[in-house]
Amino acid sequence: MLAAAAITPILARYTAAMAASGHFAPETGRAMTFTRTLERGLSDGAAIVVQRNYLVSFAEVGSGFAVTGQQNDVTVSAPPALSSLVAIEQSRVDTKSFPLQLGANGWIMGAKAEVDQAATNEAVAQAIALIRESDLSQSEAAQARAFLANIQKAASEASSMPPADLFCPPEAKRVDRQALTLPNGLEGQIEITFTGEKSPETGLMRSAERNIITSLDGSSRHSCERWSLALQDR
Template sequence: MGSRRQFLVGTVGIGFGLLAPAHATLAAKVIVPDKLCTLSRSLIRTLSDGNAISVKREWQIGFSAVSGGFVVSGRQIAVSVDAPPSLAGLAQMEAKRTETNLFPIELDASGLLRAGVDPLTPASMDNALAKAEDFLAGQAPSDDLKAAARTFAASLDQRAAGLLSLLPRDLFFPRDKDWREAKTLALPGQQAGEMTIDFAATTDPDSGLLVRADRTISTRIGSSSRRSSEVWSLTV
């Protein structure tokens, strides 16, 4: 990010708890740019037929200093949608939609979202998989367990997509830059199940600011698998 003027927020050393798995690293420093940037987000969902739908949005954003932290303001400047022909109508509607609820975003002095959440954690995975086990355990022996598993796989995928849509608290200043968590699911009928979360991020070495972050949730029950992923990037 060269010689641009920047606001130095400070050096922080904190324990991150549920921000990421226990092996999270500490952020050395947090610096916000003093000029407009471009933030982009690509959401990709694999469909049951093997096709995928992706939506990419871009916003022009700026950081403003306030008491105890910062406010990130922004406006949508571009959107693109890639979907199979069968979803052309949905893709057209999504392409016309302007995301107005994302901003403003409040950051504390350490660069974390004040109102953010930490959706991608081992605890959230355990909760989702516990519900899957309860559902499948309640099926009568005469039920078609494979069909039930496929039905719940779709439900679990929807839950995973919902988790992925929530903003992590360390969006702009990723703390732990490379981690993976996998949980297995005990299923009747000798079927296997699993939910996996993968995260990888790159940051500017001088400021700690996000460059790119990839988050992916994969779910599998029996032979049915789904995948939801997102990519955030910030260009200064």
């Protein structure tokens, strides 16, 4: 219940932004290259970077649009110690990103407010470690772990989709901050910023970027996602 309440303010802001969406008229039937680059910072300052390219196209469906696509390339970079992870990601073919259904305003239908799951997992792990080192009673510690598990579950459900307005990003940077009240007086925060550039003719995204900073007890972890969309040469 508490975790769901933490997500609710983000959903309210998304609803207001959806109502303010402008012109959206993507070219249909044209092959386009959609690129998604995910960069996750590691505790030692290094990073894992995964870039996937997809061949996509738009089609009018009812009052909205359908976006179909398939992955056609992937590159992965990471520290040598994570070579096994690199091999797994390079061999994995993403079949879940598409198809997507868009409303007439370009918003992804059924999308939820986004919270970075990996960053949230890291924050929860840190909090649990601090709980173990605290002087909480067994009952209090169990309640604290249950609360953190609820936050983790809500974040997992909320991060299953890209930003709802990915294909028609806002003209101004959007910043969402959610405070996490943790046991034993600890405080944390998840900050999500999203910005992008779109075509003035069609309203379709050209590029977009989402940065997520998860802070807990003086430490922080950063992740970044970048997307781009461009017509293929005829």
